[in-house]
Amino acid sequence: MDNRDIWFLHLSTFFFFLAFILVAPLISPLAIIFGATPLIVGTIASISSIVSLLLKPLGGFMGDKGRKFEMMMLGALLGALAGILYISSIMFHNLLLFTIGRAIHGMASAFFYPASLSSAIDLAPPGRVGETLGWRGTMFSISQLIGPALGGFVADYLGFQSAFILTVLLSSVAFSLVLIPYKKDRGMISEKHEEKASYRALVDLIFISASLSLFFMAFAYSAMYTFLPALYKVLGFGTSVFGVYASIMGGFSILTRVFGGREADRRGPIPVATVGLSLLLLAYLMLLKAQNPPMSYWSAIPLGMGFGLTVPALQMLALADLPKRIRSFGAGIYTMFFDLGYLSGPLALGYVAQVGGGYGAVFSYLPILITFSFIMAQLPRLKHNP
Numbered sequence: 001m002d003n004r005d006i007w008f009l010h011l012s013t014f015f016f017f018l019a020f021i022l023v024a025p026l027i028s029p030l031a032i033i034f035g036a037t038p039l040i041v042g043t044i045a046s047i048s049s050i051v052s053l054l055l056k057p058l059g060g061f062m063g064d065k066g067r068k069f070e071m072m073m074l075g076a077l078l079g080a081l082a083g084i085l086y087i088s089s090i091m092f093h094n095l096l097l098f099t100i101g102r103a104i105h106g107m108a109s110a111f112f113y114p115a116s117l118s119s120a121i122d123l124a125p126p127g128r129v130g131e132t133l134g135w136r137g138t139m140f141s142i143s144q145l146i147g148p149a150l151g152g153f154v155a156d157y158l159g160f161q162s163a164f165i166l167t168v169l170l171s172s173v174a175f176s177l178v179l180i181p182y183k184k185d186r187g188m189i190s191e192k193h194e195e196k197a198s199y200r201a202l203v204d205l206i207f208i209s210a211s212l213s214l215f216f217m218a219f220a221y222s223a224m225y226t227f228l229p230a231l232y233k234v235l236g237f238g239t240s241v242f243g244v245y246a247s248i249m250g251g252f253s254i255l256t257r258v259f260g261g262r263e264a265d266r267r268g269p270i271p272v273a274t275v276g277l278s279l280l281l282l283a284y285l286m287l288l289k290a291q292n293p294p295m296s297y298w299s300a301i302p303l304g305m306g307f308g309l310t311v312p313a314l315q316m317l318a319l320a321d322l323p324k325r326i327r328s329f330g331a332g333i334y335t336m337f338f339d340l341g342y343l344s345g346p347l348a349l350g351y352v353a354q355v356g357g358g359y360g361a362v363f364s365y366l367p368i369l370i371t372f373s374f375i376m377a378q379l380p381r382l383k384h385n386p
Contacts, residue, residue: 005181006123006132012072012177013116014139019079019170020105021144022151022163023086027102030160034095044099046343051106052113053339060114060332064325068115068122069182071328075112076178078104079171086164108171114332121319121327127265129320130272133312134261138254141308145250149243199326202333209379210318211337213273216373217310218341220284220366223349231291231359241293248300249307256308261316263309269317270380276309277374284366291363317380 031041063071085101088094116136124132154163201207229242264272283303290296315334322330349362 005184006120008177008180009072009116009119009123010136010139012076012174013136014143015170015177016072016076016079016108016112016116016174017140018143018147018150019083019167019174020109021147022154022170023105023167025148025152026155026160026163029155030089030098031095034089034093034098036095040095044095044102047099048102048106048109049339049343051103052109053336053343055107055110056114056332056336056339057329058332059111060118060329062111063115063118063328063331068119068328069178071111071115072119072178073175073182075108075110075115076171076175078108078111079174080168082108083164083167083171086167087161090161090164110332112174113335114328117315117331117335118319118328121316122324128262130261130264130269130312130316131258132261133264133315134258137261137308137312137315138257141250141254141257145247145254199329201323201326202330205382206380207318207322207330207334209376210314211334213277213373213376214314214318214334215337215341216369216376217277217280217314218338219345219348220280220369220373221307222342222345223362223369224284224287224366226346227349227353227359227362228287228291228296230353232293234359235292237293245293245297245300248297249304252301252304253308254304256305257312260309261312264313264316269313269320270377273310273313273317273377274374276306276311276313277370277377279303279306280310281367281370281374282306284363284370288363288367291360314377317377 027045028041031044036044059071059075082101082105085097085104089096089098089101117133120132120136121129150166151163154166225246228245232238232241260272260276279302283299283301283306286299286302287296290299318334319327319330349365352365353359353362
């Protein structure tokens, strides 16, 4: 595959997830405008994650049938359809249409994400799998960094309708970018190139350990991302305080993604994941010691660097050695562990906050969760060094 075509896929990842994440800050305000209760607001906010979690194995399975490009294009089209439903919900002042749109956006992610991840590995130049994953992760990180601000800015100054129109346009761009290499290179990731492979290959120490490491990392991250801004709200700080924290974290994550991928190619994914998780542990210990700004901002630096190193390393560890014919399904299962962790963190540690002394009590659990993630990432060493 031409290197330009790989970059078309990287850019499609950027535009797809930019269209997805710019809706995030608009969900709760719009639901409240429609008269939703707090319970309904929470349900609508989580429905896309739940649908994505349930459908990712199907998206991965279809990708393994030689339909990776098609799954990415279907995901982009569903993203555009979700945007149309958001627009319709405004026109008709209908909360149900908006809820259906959120569910369809979850479907879009379920089809796009596993195929995008496995295609990056399939089509990476020899010896540059980690680097390719690093660049893909950089595109994802940039979209997550600017998306919420973009969505909020457009909604504030031009209205919700304009933000949702932008979702449709960006999703359409993602579709067009996948279509370019699809016309030339779809045979490269078709089913015919690979011998038969059993899904039993997923019941493997390396894959399971990498997936569990991702689960605990996402568990801690989602709790931090949920309860640090809640703590700031209780303490009387403005929303911009956590915005600065998230920006510092996102910026340093972007800086280390490609470096982490290249080092994973050179040294193997386990040493890079080990360094990355060590930085995450350091960050959460720093946050436990100092949660109030500006001292808390220092913890955002190793937190971002740790994510930048760990994410491509764990992806490479879990998926690079899987047979190609089950890699997309494997990517779906692997990313489900992130969804499970991301959904579990706010629920489990929200209970801790409620019965254990407020939001500040949550942060003592984060180093423990990352320690579990660190241990899981070391277990594949047992397979190589019995």
